[in-house]
Amino acid sequence: MRNMFRNVEGTNDLLPGAQKAIVRTEIWHHVEEVIHQIMLRYGFSEIRTPILEHTGLIARGIGQLTDIVSKEMFTLERGDTSYVLRPELTAPIMRSYLQHHLEQQSGVQRLYYLGPCFRAERPQKGRYRQFHQFGAEIIGTDDPRADAEIITLMMEVYDTFELTGAKLRLNTLGSAETRPKYREALIEYLIPFGDALTAISRERLSRNPLRILDTKVEAERKILENAPCLPDYVDQESLSNYESLKRLLRAVEISFVEDPMLVRGLDYYTRTAFELEYGGIGAQNALAGGGRYDLLASAIGAKNPVPAVGFAAGMERLILAMEASGAPLPTVRPFDIWIVSLGETAGKKAFEITHYLRKSGLRVGMEPTKRSMKAQMRLANRADAHRVIILAEQEMQTETATVKNMLTGEQKSIPFIELVENLTK
RNA sequence: GUGACCGUAGCUCAGGUGGUUAGAGCGCCAGGUUGUGGCCCUGGAGGUCGGGGGUUCAAGUCCCCUCGGUCACCCCA
Structure with missing residues (x-):
C-alpha cells in the first residue's frame, strides 16, 4: 500500500457498485x-x-x-x-x-x-x-x-x-x-469603507470590483446593503x-x-x-x-x-x-441468466451457451473458474440472476440443461437445442 | 495559496493515564449439503497501526518532521 501510486489529488476513480x-x-x-x-x-x-x-x-x-x-x-x-x-x-x-x-x-x-x-x-x-x-x-x-x-x-x-x-x-x-459606469459608482461607494473591507475585497476593488458583490463576509454584506444597485445603471x-x-x-x-x-x-x-x-x-x-x-x-x-x-x-x-x-437513484440491472458449470466439458458448453444467449439479447453471467457449485450459486445470487443454468456431468450425458428459477427455487430440464428459444420467449 | 480536523484489516470503526502473540462488525474464502444461492452455525485468510526520526527498559498510544485524506476560506460548475 505505502509505495503504490494513487489517483492525482482532486480527481476521482469511478467504480462499479461504489457506495457513494x-x-x-x-x-x-x-x-x-x-x-x-x-x-x-x-x-x-x-x-x-x-x-x-x-x-x-x-x-x-x-x-x-x-x-x-x-x-x-x-x-x-x-x-x-x-x-x-x-x-x-x-x-x-x-x-x-x-x-x-x-x-x-x-x-x-x-x-x-x-x-x-x-x-x-x-x-x-x-x-x-x-x-x-x-x-x-x-x-x-x-x-x-x-x-x-x-x-x-x-x-x-x-x-x-x-x-x-x-x-x-x-x-x-x-x-x-x-458596466464601467456601475463599476465606478461601486468603487466610489466602497472606497470610504476602506479598512472595513477584507484584504481580498480591497484587492478586488481595483481589479474586479463587481466580484465583491457576492462576498460571504457578513460585515461586507451589511456595507453592500446600501451600495449602488446594478440594475439602476x-x-x-x-x-x-x-x-x-x-x-x-x-x-x-x-x-x-x-x-x-x-x-x-x-x-x-x-x-x-x-x-x-x-x-x-x-x-x-x-x-x-x-x-x-x-x-x-x-x-x-x-x-x-x-x-x-x-x-x-x-x-x-x-x-x-x-x-x-433523496432523489431516486438508478439500480443495477440484474442478470437474466447465470451459468454454473462443473468439469471441463461442461465448462466449454457453458461458454458456448453463454455466447448464444448473449447474442439473443439476454444479460448473461458466468465465472470462468473451477469453483464449487455452491460458490458459483452464491455468485449467481449476488448478481441477482433471475435464472441459473446448471451444467455438469449429468446434463452433458442427457444433453439437457437444468434451469433453476431463483425466485421460486423451481427447476426443470431443457434440451440444449431448445435452450435459447425457451429462455428468450 | 491559507487554515482546521483526521490517517489502525477490502470497508466502517474499538483500542482510559505508553506494558505480554493489535480487536470487532460487515465483506471475502472454505466447511456444515459426495451437484444447488439467500438465513443460520463453524473455521480461515487478511494489518511493517500512512512513512521517517526521536523520547523510553517498553510507542498504535508521547514529541518532531513528512506524506496522504476530508472539510472550510478563497473561487466557481
Missing part, C-alpha cells in the same frame, strides 16, 4: 443518458471539443484577471506552445463555432456538451480538480426568448431528476457600455430584455428570485446572468450558472459580434444533490 453515488459508474451512465435525452427533446445537438486548448483562447475568452485564468489553470508547455486543460467549455465552443463557420448553417445554433474540465483549486466537497460539466448554448441571437429557453432547459434537467429546493437567481449585468435595452425574460419565465411557471448582487466570475458575460443554488451539498452550492455572453466572440477574434447565451452545470454537484435530497 458520485463515484459510481452506474449513476453516471444514468445521469448522462437522461441529459442526452432532454437535450435531444429540446432540439440541441451535441458538440465535443478537445480537452486540450491553446492557453491564449482561454486567457482571452475568460479574461486575464479572472481567478480561473490567473491561478487555476493546468497548463503544459511543449516547444514554444502553451496548452491548457480546458477549465470550462463555453470559450472552446465559441472557438469551434467560429472556426467551422457554424453561422453559415441555417438558423441559430443550439449546442450542448458534457465532459471533463480541469481547475487547479484545492479540492473540497463539490469541487474537484477534474470535474465534469454539462451545458448548452444558443448562438446567433440576442432575443430574450433564447435566454428563457436556456433557463427552461436547465430547469428541466433538475426537474427530471426530481430535485426540489433549488433556487434560481436572476440578474442583468447590462451592456459593455454601461443598466441601459434601456438591457433592461427591456430583462423584463421580457422575466415575463417569459413567468409564462411557463419557472420561479426565480431577482438578485441585484448576482455577478459572474467570467468576463464574457453581459446582460442576463443566472445561477441555480442548492443548499445541502456543502459550501459549493451553485449547481449551475450561466448567462448571455455577447462579447465572447469578439474577445477571441471574431470580426463581427456573435450574440449567445448558455448555461453550465456541474455533474458532480448534480449527483451530490440527488444523493442529498
Whole structure:
C-alpha cells in the first residue's frame, strides 16, 4: 500500500457498485443518458471539443484577471506552445463555432456538451480538480426568448431528476457600455469603507470590483446593503430584455428570485446572468450558472459580434444533490441468466451457451473458474440472476440443461437445442 | 495559496493515564449439503497501526518532521 501510486489529488476513480453515488459508474451512465435525452427533446445537438486548448483562447475568452485564468489553470508547455486543460467549455465552443463557420448553417445554433474540465483549486466537497460539466448554448441571437429557453432547459434537467429546493437567481449585468459606469459608482461607494473591507475585497476593488458583490463576509454584506444597485445603471435595452425574460419565465411557471448582487466570475458575460443554488451539498452550492455572453466572440477574434447565451452545470454537484435530497437513484440491472458449470466439458458448453444467449439479447453471467457449485450459486445470487443454468456431468450425458428459477427455487430440464428459444420467449 | 480536523484489516470503526502473540462488525474464502444461492452455525485468510526520526527498559498510544485524506476560506460548475 505505502509505495503504490494513487489517483492525482482532486480527481476521482469511478467504480462499479461504489457506495457513494458520485463515484459510481452506474449513476453516471444514468445521469448522462437522461441529459442526452432532454437535450435531444429540446432540439440541441451535441458538440465535443478537445480537452486540450491553446492557453491564449482561454486567457482571452475568460479574461486575464479572472481567478480561473490567473491561478487555476493546468497548463503544459511543449516547444514554444502553451496548452491548457480546458477549465470550462463555453470559450472552446465559441472557438469551434467560429472556426467551422457554424453561422453559415441555417438558423441559430443550439449546442450542448458534457465532459471533463480541469481547475487547479484545492479540492473540497463539490469541487474537484477534474470535474465534469454539462451545458448548452444558443448562438446567433440576442432575443430574450433564447435566454428563457436556456433557463427552461436547465430547469428541466433538475426537474427530471426530481430535485426540489433549488433556487434560481436572476440578474442583468447590462451592456459593455454601461458596466464601467456601475463599476465606478461601486468603487466610489466602497472606497470610504476602506479598512472595513477584507484584504481580498480591497484587492478586488481595483481589479474586479463587481466580484465583491457576492462576498460571504457578513460585515461586507451589511456595507453592500446600501451600495449602488446594478440594475439602476443598466441601459434601456438591457433592461427591456430583462423584463421580457422575466415575463417569459413567468409564462411557463419557472420561479426565480431577482438578485441585484448576482455577478459572474467570467468576463464574457453581459446582460442576463443566472445561477441555480442548492443548499445541502456543502459550501459549493451553485449547481449551475450561466448567462448571455455577447462579447465572447469578439474577445477571441471574431470580426463581427456573435450574440449567445448558455448555461453550465456541474455533474458532480448534480449527483451530490440527488444523493442529498433523496432523489431516486438508478439500480443495477440484474442478470437474466447465470451459468454454473462443473468439469471441463461442461465448462466449454457453458461458454458456448453463454455466447448464444448473449447474442439473443439476454444479460448473461458466468465465472470462468473451477469453483464449487455452491460458490458459483452464491455468485449467481449476488448478481441477482433471475435464472441459473446448471451444467455438469449429468446434463452433458442427457444433453439437457437444468434451469433453476431463483425466485421460486423451481427447476426443470431443457434440451440444449431448445435452450435459447425457451429462455428468450 | 491559507487554515482546521483526521490517517489502525477490502470497508466502517474499538483500542482510559505508553506494558505480554493489535480487536470487532460487515465483506471475502472454505466447511456444515459426495451437484444447488439467500438465513443460520463453524473455521480461515487478511494489518511493517500512512512513512521517517526521536523520547523510553517498553510507542498504535508521547514529541518532531513528512506524506496522504476530508472539510472550510478563497473561487466557481
